[in-house]
Amino acid sequence: MIEFGIELVPRDLYWKTTFYAIQAEKLGFDYLWITDHFNNRNVYVSLAIISAYTEKIKFGPGVTNPYLVHPVVTAQAIATLNEIAPGRVVCGIGVGDKTTLQMVNIEQVKPLATIRESVHIIREVSSGKTLEFQGEIFKIRGGRLNFKVTNPIPIFIGAQGPKMLALAAEVGDGVLINASHPKDVESAMKFIKEGAEIAGKKLEELNIAAYTSFSIASDYDAAFKAVVPVIAFIVAGCPETILERHGVPIELANKIRDAIVRGKFKDAFSNINRSMVEAFSVCGTPDMCIEKIDRLVKAGVNQIVAGSPIGPNMRKSINMIATEIFPHFKGEE
Amino acid sequence: MSFEKIARNIHASLWNEASEKLVDIVLNSQNASKMPSDLAKTILYYWQRNQLATEGGLQHLLEASMSLEPEKTVNLMEELGLPQVVAMLKETVKY
Numbered sequence: 237m238i239e240f241g242i243e244l245v246p247r248d249l250y251w252k253t254t255f256y257a258i259q260a261e262k263l264g265f266d267y268l269w270i271t272d273h274f275n276n277r278n279v280y281v282s283l284a285i286i287s288a289y290t291e292k293i294k295f296g297p298g299v300t301n302p303y304l305v306h307p308v309v310t311a312q313a314i315a316t317l318n319e320i321a322p323g324r325v326v327c328g329i330g331v332g333d334k335t336t337l338q339m340v341n342i343e344q345v346k347p348l349a350t351i352r353e354s355v356h357i358i359r360e361v362s363s364g365k366t367l368e369f370q371g372e373i374f375k376i377r378g379g380r381l382n383f384k385v386t387n388p389i390p391i392f393i394g395a396q397g398p399k400m401l402a403l404a405a406e407v408g409d410g411v412l413i414n415a416s417h418p419k420d421v422e423s424a425m426k427f428i429k430e431g432a433e434i435a436g437k438k439l440e441e442l443n444i445a446a447y448t449s450f451s452i453a454s455d456y457d458a459a460f461k462a463v464v465p466v467i468a469f470i471v472a473g474c475p476e477t478i479l480e481r482h483g484v485p486i487e488l489a490n491k492i493r494d495a496i497v498r499g500k501f502k503d504a505f506s507n508i509n510r511s512m513v514e515a516f517s518v519c520g521t522p523d524m525c526i527e528k529i530d531r532l533v534k535a536g537v538n539q540i541v542a543g544s545p546i547g548p549n550m551r552k553s554i555n556m557i558a559t560e561i562f563p564h565f566k567g568e569e
Numbered sequence: 570m571s572f573e574k575i576a577r578n579i580h581a582s583l584w585n586e587a588s589e590k591l592v593d594i595v596l597n598s599q600n601a602s603k604m605p606s607d608l609a610k611t612i613l614y615y616w617q618r619n620q621l622a623t624e625g626g627l628q629h630l631l632e633a634s635m636s637l638e639p640e641k642t643v644n645l646m647e648e649l650g651l652p653q654v655v656a657m658l659k660e661t662v663k664y
Contacts, residue, residue, distance in 0.1 A: 251606075289613050289616075
């Protein structure tokens with residue numbers, strides 16, 4: 237059974253984010269991921285209010301990062317949320333958004349060690365254990381929570397590069413593959429299998445999600461227009477190997493990045509074409525989205541996360557995913 | 570004029586359509602940041618319980634919609650063929 241998640245960005249007013257979260261739950265989404273950027277509204281405050289207005293949907297940060305938030309604080313936050321919504325909390329963690337971290341002069345040093353240690357700390361501390369830990373990055377001397385956690389909280393790791401994908405499969409309960417194209421998922425699956433083997437896990441034990449940029453509308457042009465700004469930022473920050481895989485000229489990606497850095501967003505957006513949108517998003521009419529999701533599922537994922545922008549009209553697009561796409565993958569429920 | 574009284578003048582056959590369209594106005598308003606937090610929480614409460622398309626739900630949606638987009642709200646009530654509601658809404662603000 238394929239599960240569906242939705243990403244909401246708390247750049248929106250809290251009540252709008254909560255409104256869409258309630259809508260997603262009513263319509264049968266399985267997961268709700270709230271992004272964590274210091275310059276948006278706080279992820280845990282957003283999740284706390286959402287938890288009060290929902291009853292079934294699983295939710296968590298999608299994703300937090302250990303550079304800005306120490307793993308013991310993440311453990312504390314998710315354990316507190318778990319008290320409000322037992323059994324519904326998940327924790328997404330990754331290396332974070334480079335641009336946002338640079339604003340506060342934080343470098344993503346030793347990402348693999350940082351994530352490996354963070355997952356260990358979060359898992360142990362949120363399980364109520366007292367932790368003595370001498371890591372390469374973090375040192376914990378008898379850290380523990382002063383309250384009990386009744387159930388384990390699954391940890392998902394956001395990953396894109398080969399080593400992080402393998403690590404995610406090795407130490408995570410789930411992998412959030414930062415990809416919207418079957419080619420990227422197929423490539424990722426090789427490393428996920430390697431990581432799972434190291435840990436002696438079966439692939440079926442892992443929740444493997446394609447964390448996509450998603451834009452759905454009844455009219456392709458409307459969906460395209462909505463996703464263009466997101467694609468511009470993706471292309472601007474994309475590793476060269478992935479650009480090459482999708483035939484995006486490096487010079488063009490550099491041009492888009494330069495335009496964004498100079499604040500010339502119109503210039504940046506005008507360089508986004510249909511093949512870039514195809515490479516880096518699930519975008520189009522419901523039928524087009526179904527076809528793309530089908531290929532992502534065949535490539536090996538068991539969760540599809542509909543990430544920003546979702547569509548030109550958030551409410552209508554969420555409805556469209558549920559009414560037009562779910563039946564194809566979840567059957568009539 | 571209270572919004573409770575105004576909502577009573579919307580016939581039940583129009584509750585679904587009115588609530589859907591009022592939600593659209595509220596969510597897509599450029600003035601969304603002006604929404605009073607208490608009112609927002611009340612609307613979320615009704616939304617969670619599937620009660621926006623009720624007299625009570627419409628009362629709060631009308632209040633929100635009028636505080637963010639009075640002109641669009643009045644136009645919507647005109648489109649729905651509710652002249653009495655239009656007149657009452659106009660009384661709530663110096664429109």
